[in-house]
Amino acid sequence: MSRTRLVALDVDGTLMSYDGVISADVRAAVADLVAAGVHVVLATGRSIHSATDVAADLGLTHGWVVGSNGAVTARLDPDEPGGYAVAHAVTFDPAPALRAIALEIPDVLFAVEDLGVGFRVSRPFPPGELTGEQRVEPFEDLLATPATRVVIRNPGGTPEEFHELVERVGLHQVSYAVGWSAWLDLTPGGVTKASALEEVRRDLGVEPFATLAVGDGENDVEMLAWAACGVAMGHAVERVRLAADEVTGTIDDDGAVAVLRRVLA
Numbered sequence: 001m002s003r004t005r006l007v008a009l010d011v012d013g014t015l016m017s018y019d020g021v022i023s024a025d026v027r028a029a030v031a032d033l034v035a036a037g038v039h040v041v042l043a044t045g046r047s048i049h050s051a052t053d054v055a056a057d058l059g060l061t062h063g064w065v066v067g068s069n070g071a072v073t074a075r076l077d078p079d080e081p082g083g084y085a086v087a088h089a090v091t092f093d094p095a096p097a098l099r100a101i102a103l104e105i106p107d108v109l110f111a112v113e114d115l116g117v118g119f120r121v122s123r124p125f126p127p128g129e130l131t132g133e134q135r136v137e138p139f140e141d142l143l144a145t146p147a148t149r150v151v152i153r154n155p156g157g158t159p160e161e162f163h164e165l166v167e168r169v170g171l172h173q174v175s176y177a178v179g180w181s182a183w184l185d186l187t188p189g190g191v192t193k194a195s196a197l198e199e200v201r202r203d204l205g206v207e208p209f210a211t212l213a214v215g216d217g218e219n220d221v222e223m224l225a226w227a228a229c230g231v232a233m234g235h236a237v238e239r240v241r242l243a244a245d246e247v248t249g250t251i252d253d254d255g256a257v258a259v260l261r262r263v264l265a
Contacts, residue, residue: 004263006206007033008066008197008223010215011044011054013251014233022057029260030058036264039063039204043193045177045185045219047149048072049116050131052084064203068113068149069177069219070196071187082116088199089115091146092174092188098143100169101152101184112142113149126155150186157182177219185219193219194226212263214248214256216240231259 118132224230249255
């Protein structure tokens with residue numbers, strides 16, 4: 001992997017444990033990649049204000065971050081307010097999808113991304129599940145403006161129920177990903193981590209064969225297929241593992257570290 005020049009990394013469940021910890025080994029591996037001149041790009045479902053906070057915590061001060069599952073791309077720059085500038089944002093009309101879901105699950109929670117700030121929500125989400133500010137608004141107000149990302153949460157439900165819901169109602173002109181809990185992310189149709197990373201790759205002048213990606217979630221499937229070498233974390237579900245070229249250890253094993261060290265070999 002010595003010719004790899006762009007490494008795309010998911011955050012939660014890949015670099016960061018589910019209780020929010022990034023190990024010293026992960027930090028050291030990322031720092032060594034940057035020192036070696038490899039472009040390290042975080043590609044996450046997190047909103048850009050949260051994704052760039054993780055980048056700063058890892059010591060990434062320049063380069064690119066892909067947030068909101070590809071809907072928002074930011075350029076890291078310590079001279080900008082907050083340490084970044086939004087370079088590209090894609091929006092969609094959330095109204096049709098949200099109305100359809102609300103008819104099926106009336107008590108579900110909705111959150112519409114407020115770019116760079118937080119979320120506009122139908123009701124407060126469980127503590128710690130959303131980053132940034134939460135502003136409660138009437139449901140109809142949430143539908144009124146284009147959005148980069150919408151989160152649908154059913155605290156009493158299961159991921160399987162969301163999979164069944166998607167099949168039942170159909171979600172047109174949006175991309176979607178079901179999370180580990182009863183959590184559904186909606187982004188503009190055709191927009192994924194992979195589509196955003198392809199733009200970053202071209203901007204950086206990196207050849208397609210020199211790309212690597214590591215991830216663990218359903219929102220990583222396209223990214224793993226996009227990369228010349230896609231690596232799934234060991235705890236990933238079968239669909240994610242099948243999209244990858246190989247499988248590494250779990251998050252509990254710091255499985256990403258072995259992959260990153262191979263890039264430096």
